[in-house]
Amino acid sequence: MDLNARKKYWKENLKYLSILLAIWFLVSYGFGILLVEELNTIRLGGFKLGFWFAQQGSIYVFVVLIFVYVRLMNKLDKKYNVNE
Amino acid sequence: MGIQTWTFIIVGITFALYIGIAIWSRAGSTKEFYVAGGGVSPLANGLATAADWMSAASFLGMAGIIAFSGYDGSVYLMGWTGGYVLLALLLAPYLRKFGKFTVPDFIGDRYYSNIARTVAVIAALFVSFTYVAGQMRGVGVVFSRFLDVEVNTGVYIGMTVVLFYAFLGGMKGITYTQVAQYCVLIFAFMVPAIFISILATGNPIPQLGFGSAGEDGVYLLDKLDGLMTDLGFTAYTDGSKSMTDVFFITAALMLGTAGLPHVIIRFFTVPKVKDARQSAGYALLFIAILYTTAPAIAVFARTNLMETVEDTPYSEIPAWFTKWEDTGLIAWSDKNNDGKIQYLPGSAIEGKKPLFVEGKGTSGERLISNASASANELYVDRDITVLANPEIANLPNWVIALVAAGGLAAALSTAAGLLLVISTSISHDLIKKQFAKDISDKRELLIARLSAVLAVIVAGYFGINPPGFVASVVALAFGLAASSFFPAIVMGIFSKRMNREGAISGMIAGLGITTYYIARFKLGWIGDPETNTPENWWFGISPEGFGTVGMLVNFAVALLISRFTAAPPDSVQQIVEDIRIPSGAGEAMNH
Numbered sequence: 104m105d106l107n108a109r110k111k112y113w114k115e116n117l118k119y120l121s122i123l124l125a126i127w128f129l130v131s132y133g134f135g136i137l138l139v140e141e142l143n144t145i146r147l148g149g150f151k152l153g154f155w156f157a158q159q160g161s162i163y164v165f166v167v168l169i170f171v172y173v174r175l176m177n178k179l180d181k182k183y184n185v186n187e
Numbered sequence: 188m189g190i191q192t193w194t195f196i197i198v199g200i201t202f203a204l205y206i207g208i209a210i211w212s213r214a215g216s217t218k219e220f221y222v223a224g225g226g227v228s229p230l231a232n233g234l235a236t237a238a239d240w241m242s243a244a245s246f247l248g249m250a251g252i253i254a255f256s257g258y259d260g261s262v263y264l265m266g267w268t269g270g271y272v273l274l275a276l277l278l279a280p281y282l283r284k285f286g287k288f289t290v291p292d293f294i295g296d297r298y299y300s301n302i303a304r305t306v307a308v309i310a311a312l313f314v315s316f317t318y319v320a321g322q323m324r325g326v327g328v329v330f331s332r333f334l335d336v337e338v339n340t341g342v343y344i345g346m347t348v349v350l351f352y353a354f355l356g357g358m359k360g361i362t363y364t365q366v367a368q369y370c371v372l373i374f375a376f377m378v379p380a381i382f383i384s385i386l387a388t389g390n391p392i393p394q395l396g397f398g399s400a401g402e403d404g405v406y407l408l409d410k411l412d413g414l415m416t417d418l419g420f421t422a423y424t425d426g427s428k429s430m431t432d433v434f435f436i437t438a439a440l441m442l443g444t445a446g447l448p449h450v451i452i453r454f455f456t457v458p459k460v461k462d463a464r465q466s467a468g469y470a471l472l473f474i475a476i477l478y479t480t481a482p483a484i485a486v487f488a489r490t491n492l493m494e495t496v497e498d499t500p501y502s503e504i505p506a507w508f509t510k511w512e513d514t515g516l517i518a519w520s521d522k523n524n525d526g527k528i529q530y531l532p533g534s535a536i537e538g539k540k541p542l543f544v545e546g547k548g549t550s551g552e553r554l555i556s557n558a559s560a561s562a563n564e565l566y567v568d569r570d571i572t573v574l575a576n577p578e579i580a581n582l583p584n585w586v587i588a589l590v591a592a593g594g595l596a597a598a599l600s601t602a603a604g605l606l607l608v609i610s611t612s613i614s615h616d617l618i619k620k621q622f623a624k625d626i627s628d629k630r631e632l633l634i635a636r637l638s639a640v641l642a643v644i645v646a647g648y649f650g651i652n653p654p655g656f657v658a659s660v661v662a663l664a665f666g667l668a669a670s671s672f673f674p675a676i677v678m679g680i681f682s683k684r685m686n687r688e689g690a691i692s693g694m695i696a697g698l699g700i701t702t703y704y705i706a707r708f709k710l711g712w713i714g715d716p717e718t719n720t721p722e723n724w725w726f727g728i729s730p731e732g733f734g735t736v737g738m739l740v741n742f743a744v745a746l747l748i749s750r751f752t753a754a755p756p757d758s759v760q761q762i763v764e765d766i767r768i769p770s771g772a773g774e775a776m777n778h
Binding site (some may be wrong): 120130 | 268269394768
């Protein structure tokens with residue numbers, strides 16, 4: 104793998120990381136903590152939305168985030184031919 | 188059959204299973220002992236990581252903590268799951284590519300320094316010992332509760348079982364027993380939860396159940412909020428911690444999770460970088476099953492408690508109440524002599540546990556000597572939330588026995604994982620890397636086994652004579668991991684410019700300030716005890732959340748110092764280039 108391809112591979116990886124970690128931050132610290140009171144005025148069935156994000160929603164999103172990352176990276180590895 | 192008989196049968200079967208697996212998966216080399224030969228499938232590693240992660244505290248304690256703290260309990264739910272996202276995205280794949288055995292290995296090589304390695308070893312030992320002391324005590328408590336033996340006898344039984352498979356199988360034995368332990372514990376957790384959910388709301392999925400309505404058509408959470416505010420409690424969905432504190436505690440738990448050596452080390456056991464990413468996903472999925480069920484159980488249990496006991500005459504109380512009163516997990520003191528239970532905010536007792544005295548009160552209740560002045564008459568141990576579930580739902584005796592086996596599986600799997608980190612730190616990081624560089628693999632394996640024995644004995648000692656700080660174990664272990672390992676590893680991967688001087692000073696600064704803060708405000712060892720109050724916390728951050736500040740200090744100091752000192756040598760920059768590319772990980776190197 105030449106230097107240029109390495110740099111590009113790493114840059115794309117960092118791009119994925121920033122997007123996924125932004126979502127990670129938003130659902131937990133954003134919806135579950137900082138904006139919890141505002142979101143609690145909205146209801147999701149029997150749940151107040153902020154409370155739901157803090158005790159349920161954020162965890163579901165965490166799981167999805169990791170599997171999305173796995174898929175993205177497997178594709179990226181193939182593209183740059185560094186998969187095994 | 189009675190509960191006791193069922194308990195002996197089910198616990199006996201599971202123990203025979205664990206020991207059988209241990210004999211089948213004996214380790215033949217250090218590579219098998221330290222990283223299970225590097226050949227664990229991502230699914231098996233995910234299961235093992237989940238069992239490793241979920242301790243007796245998660246299994247028995249967490250639902251209770253949430254039940255009695257409502258929204259504030261979210262810090263544990265988010266904190267102990269969100270860290271896996273950081274692990275999967277920022278640490279696990281790169282550390283797997285690096286391909287050595289331990290966290291100090293990485294720190295020592297990446298920062299080309301024996302001092303860095305030594306700081307990392309000390310931190311790893313300190314974090315693991317603090318954590319394991321609480322676990323061994325937990326093992327003893329679980330044994331004593333279910334098998335009717337003394338807590339100390341329970342610790343001895345637990346030590347023997349763990350020793351058996353840690354000594355024989357090392358990481359290989361531990362991994363495959365943890366797979367079995369996960370299956371036992373999740374089954375034991377979910378069966379009562381599903382029944383309780385059906386009972387409370389008619390919905391068999393607890394995660395949906397606690398957002399549904401009961402028979403009266405009122406949403407369960409609204410009913411609970413109403414019950415609580417009527418009696419003067421804070422509403423269940425509101426919580427009483429400050430937003431700043433909730434933020435910092437959640438962050439400290441997440442960052443600590445991502446920095447705990449016994450969790451990181453699990454990702455060295457899979458064959459490829461790709462597998463490391465995937466097994467982090469599986470691990471979190473399996474953890475999430477329990478972690479999303481726990482808040483549902485919490486709501487069912489709290490609602491049930493509020494509805495059943497408040498203002499109920501003691502003579503009409505359900506049987507489970509008096510049964511748990513007999514074990515000392517519930518205590519009632521009829522302060523206003525009306526024969527009814529008043530359940531109000533405030534602690535019903537002075538100190539932490541009720542002190543029972545001989546004799547019965549006028550209603551037939553057990554008398555206690557340390558009732559407080561508060562109008563609240565009821566003391567409820569939080570652990571009861573999970574323990575009493577099967578009885579409250581009228582489930583058969585074998586389910587109660589299953590919960591016992593689940594609690595033991597949770598306690599043993601976590602203790603074993605921690606003991607392995609300790610023995611690896613001693614035999615590999617200390618003896619092999621510092622004192623006896625040219626010992627043979629066979630000899631190192633023997634030393635690793637002996638270190639495991641030593642670690643079990645020391646952990647058992649702490650389990651029997653728990654040091655005063657065990658109660659603060661969470662704050663300590665997570666705070667220290669967050670403020671030392673997490674920044675050092677992340678910078679080691681994402682910054683090529685980060686050098687030895689920066690990393691070492693960063694770790695020392697982070698560890699130092701976090702230790703100071705916890706010693707000052709949690710343990711009360713330093714400073715005027717009179718000023719050891721929440722009003723004096725820095726920026727309103729509790730000791731539990733201070734690891735986040737420690738991490739920021741670590742990053743800041745490391746970045747600053749590295750700017751004024753020489754860049755790392757080319758060979759080290761080459762290591763960083765190399766770990767960023769997934770291909771060619773091979774098996775964990777034997778070196």
